[in-house]
Amino acid sequence: MTNIRDIAAEAGVSVATASRALTGKGRVSAATVERVRAIAQRHRFQPNEIARSLSSGRSHSLGLLVPDITNPFFPELMAGAESAAKARGQTILLTAALGADSAREDLSVLRARGVDGFIVVGNPFDSAEQLREAAGSRPLVVVDRSESVTDLSTVVTDHVEGAALAVRHLIELGHTRIAHISGPPGLDVTDLRVAGYERELRAAGLEPRVVDGDFTVESGAAAVRALLDGPAAPSAITTANDLAAIGAMNAVLARGGSVPGDLSIVGYDDIVLAALVHPGLTTVAQDIGELGARAVEELERQLTGDTDVRTVSLSTSLVERGTTGRAS
Amino acid sequence: MTNIRDIAAEAGVSVATASRALTGKGRVSAATVERVRAIAQRHRFQPNEIARSLSSGRSHSLGLLVPDITNPFFPELMAGAESAAKARGQTILLTAALGADSAREDLSVLRARGVDGFIVVGNPFDSAEQLREAAGSRPLVVVDRSESVTDLSTVVTDHVEGAALAVRHLIELGHTRIAHISGPPGLDVTDLRVAGYERELRAAGLEPRVVDGDFTVESGAAAVRALLDGPAAPSAITTANDLAAIGAMNAVLARGGSVPGDLSIVGYDDIVLAALVHPGLTTVAQDIGELGARAVEELERQLTGDTDVRTVSLSTSLVERGTTGRAS
DNA sequence: CTGTTAGCGCTTTCAC
DNA sequence: GTGAAAGCGCTAACAG
Numbered sequence: 001m002t003n004i005r006d007i008a009a010e011a012g013v014s015v016a017t018a019s020r021a022l023t024g025k026g027r028v029s030a031a032t033v034e035r036v037r038a039i040a041q042r043h044r045f046q047p048n049e050i051a052r053s054l055s056s057g058r059s060h061s062l063g064l065l066v067p068d069i070t071n072p073f074f075p076e077l078m079a080g081a082e083s084a085a086k087a088r089g090q091t092i093l094l095t096a097a098l099g100a101d102s103a104r105e106d107l108s109v110l111r112a113r114g115v116d117g118f119i120v121v122g123n124p125f126d127s128a129e130q131l132r133e134a135a136g137s138r139p140l141v142v143v144d145r146s147e148s149v150t151d152l153s154t155v156v157t158d159h160v161e162g163a164a165l166a167v168r169h170l171i172e173l174g175h176t177r178i179a180h181i182s183g184p185p186g187l188d189v190t191d192l193r194v195a196g197y198e199r200e201l202r203a204a205g206l207e208p209r210v211v212d213g214d215f216t217v218e219s220g221a222a223a224v225r226a227l228l229d230g231p232a233a234p235s236a237i238t239t240a241n242d243l244a245a246i247g248a249m250n251a252v253l254a255r256g257g258s259v260p261g262d263l264s265i266v267g268y269d270d271i272v273l274a275a276l277v278h279p280g281l282t283t284v285a286q287d288i289g290e291l292g293a294r295a296v297e298e299l300e301r302q303l304t305g306d307t308d309v310r311t312v313s314l315s316t317s318l319v320e321r322g323t324t325g326r327a328s
Numbered sequence: 329m330t331n332i333r334d335i336a337a338e339a340g341v342s343v344a345t346a347s348r349a350l351t352g353k354g355r356v357s358a359a360t361v362e363r364v365r366a367i368a369q370r371h372r373f374q375p376n377e378i379a380r381s382l383s384s385g386r387s388h389s390l391g392l393l394v395p396d397i398t399n400p401f402f403p404e405l406m407a408g409a410e411s412a413a414k415a416r417g418q419t420i421l422l423t424a425a426l427g428a429d430s431a432r433e434d435l436s437v438l439r440a441r442g443v444d445g446f447i448v449v450g451n452p453f454d455s456a457e458q459l460r461e462a463a464g465s466r467p468l469v470v471v472d473r474s475e476s477v478t479d480l481s482t483v484v485t486d487h488v489e490g491a492a493l494a495v496r497h498l499i500e501l502g503h504t505r506i507a508h509i510s511g512p513p514g515l516d517v518t519d520l521r522v523a524g525y526e527r528e529l530r531a532a533g534l535e536p537r538v539v540d541g542d543f544t545v546e547s548g549a550a551a552v553r554a555l556l557d558g559p560a561a562p563s564a565i566t567t568a569n570d571l572a573a574i575g576a577m578n579a580v581l582a583r584g585g586s587v588p589g590d591l592s593i594v595g596y597d598d599i600v601l602a603a604l605v606h607p608g609l610t611t612v613a614q615d616i617g618e619l620g621a622r623a624v625e626e627l628e629r630q631l632t633g634d635t636d637v638r639t640v641s642l643s644t645s646l647v648e649r650g651t652t653g654r655a656s
Numbered sequence: 657c658t659g660t661t662a663g664c665g666c667t668t669t670c671a672c
Numbered sequence: 673g674t675g676a677a678a679g680c681g682c683t684a685a686c687a688g
Contacts (some may be wrong), residue, residue: 331681331682332681332682333681333682343681343682343683344682344683344684347682347684348683349684351683353682353683353684354684375681375682375683376680376681377682378680378681378682379680379681379682379683380681380682380683381682382680382681382682382683383681383682383683383684384682384683384684385683
């Protein structure tokens with residue numbers, strides 16, 4: 001491995017000058033810069049990032065904590081973050097942790113590895129305070145949590161508006177009995193989407209009806225069965241996420257029903273999977289990759305000294321596919 | 329940030345002794361070990377991994393290169409690798425690169441970051457030689473490529489047997505016109521699966537029929553349309569992967585056909601998605617997470633000095649769901 | 657068993 | 673503009 005000493009020697013300058021020439025920081029004559037860089041290039045010299053980190057205190061790496069890689073929502077977000085990071089010369093250190101304990105542990109490991117900051121998707125802890133503590137005073141941006149994290153930069157989509165969008169679509173199709181399958185109660189994302197759902201429904205003079213779910217396929221299936229078997233079955237539902245919507249759809253199909261014939265369904269997220277089921281899932285789209293990319297951008301902003309807390313909110317849109325139809 | 333000097337000072341020992349006590353390498357009295365560790369624990373001391381890496385030459389991090397995060401196959405593999413790595417105290421540095429150029433670049437960045445070795449999924453280059461060169465003499469294990477990479481440790485599944493499994497299942501169901509939608513021709517995974525398909529079909533005295541695809545949903549749909557519109561339409565197909573199978577299924581459903589009524593379909597991979605479509609996809613299952621985990625294990629083995637090249641081959645199994653039925 | 661001495665490869669004052 | 677020197681926090685010989 002050729003190191004900066006070799007380069008400096010060959011260029012006939014000190015290591016310090018070579019460093020300045022390479023990084024572009026500090027005064028160096030244009031001539032030396034050119035000479036040093038040419039030599040570095042010829043040797044395909046890659047400065048040792050470890051040494052660089054140790055001495056400069058910055059590692060050009062970002063810790064990304066996601067709750068669950070196998071939920072297709074997160075890889076899409078990771079992809080967005082990864083490419084944004086790469087474009088800025090940062091590397092992603094990935095870790096997946098579900099519970100608070102493992103999250104604390106994982107953040108600690110990443111901290112020891114010197115990540116410059118964290119992107120945390122969701123909040124594995126009970127409070128923003130605990131999260132901040134686990135991040136150890138390092139810059140931090142939270143994705144997809146809004147209410148519960150104050151004083152922390154966040155990147156979110158407008159859940160209230162998104163949920164309202166779904167309801168509006170169903171109302172336009174003539175539906176009047178519209179239920180909502182929610183996420184885990186208490187979670188801010190859940191509550192926000194429920195709020196949007198209820199607001200829009202009430203505005204139309206209709207009665208809201210919420211069944212709790214937990215973002216899983218199974219919970220969507222269970223909820224829809226309960227709904228369909230109960231009194232005054234709905235003709236349409238909105239769901240907290242696409243996975244639950246797909247579970248709901250499968251449950252209807254499994255009992256010989258038809259979608260949207262017997263039940264119109266609107267998902268939420270627009271994961272790639274939404275377009276792959278048959279019929280294609282009508283859903284509230286958020287640009288998931290963008291969520292990750294903006295988080296990187298936000299973090300980068302904080303790393304360059306801008307300390308004010310900011311909330312970037314992305315908009316959502318409805319994408320109509322095959323799971324919604326006119327009320328009969 | 330408290331560092332090892334603080335710990336050493338408080339314990340009344342030299343930094344070197346503190347280091348030995350903490351790492352457990354070298355002779356230290358049990359008493360000092362205990363004392364030092366207690367102090368470290370109390371301070372929640374986390375040794376700076378950067379410094380540790382610089383001085384020891386090992387970073388306890390693994391570079392993971394995948395071609396495409398958004399293809400659901402890869403996140404499942406990443407999840408397996410990530411948790412196996414974590415269990416061994418290693419951190420995953422993630423990078424996604426499709427072309428040879430960006431792969432070369434990415435590997436170089438990870439090398440500069442001091443990763444101890446690489447796990448490369450697929451081979452972004454034309455040859456194993458180029459891959460080895462891009463990895464810069466660092467230990468390397470390749471996942472999901474077999475033929476084309478010799479002299480390199482690999483983790484694969486038995487593609488020939490897997491493909492044969494699918495065919496056997498269809499033959500048992502009474503099908504005689506069984507086509508195969510393949511992956512990109514020339515790719516070893518493709519060729520192996522085609523070989524297994526042909527072998528098994530010929531063994532039954534049946535005529536093989538292969539249509540080229542490229543692992544995408546669209547290619548599956550296009551291939552099935554061609555097949556169904558052509559002469560002697562098959563009653564069943566096997567596919568190179570689940571995504572193509574799902575595309576095929578959607579294409580049949582979209583034209584008002586039924587699955588498995590009009591066409592039985594067998595996928596390959598058993599990505600989570602396979603269980604989520606309706607009807608559930610019958611498919612050749614490989615334990616994708618295990619693929620990643622074993623890769624980490626293999627790499628670890630090489631890192632501990634065992635240099636012999638090894639190929640670990642995982643077995644596959646058929647999971648029957650709803651897309652296959654008796655021939656009419 | 658423990659302390660002392662050198663670095664790992666780079667960045668960063670501080671002089672000149 | 674450039675060089676010398678110090679040091680980031682730790683590990684790894686080498687003595688004792």
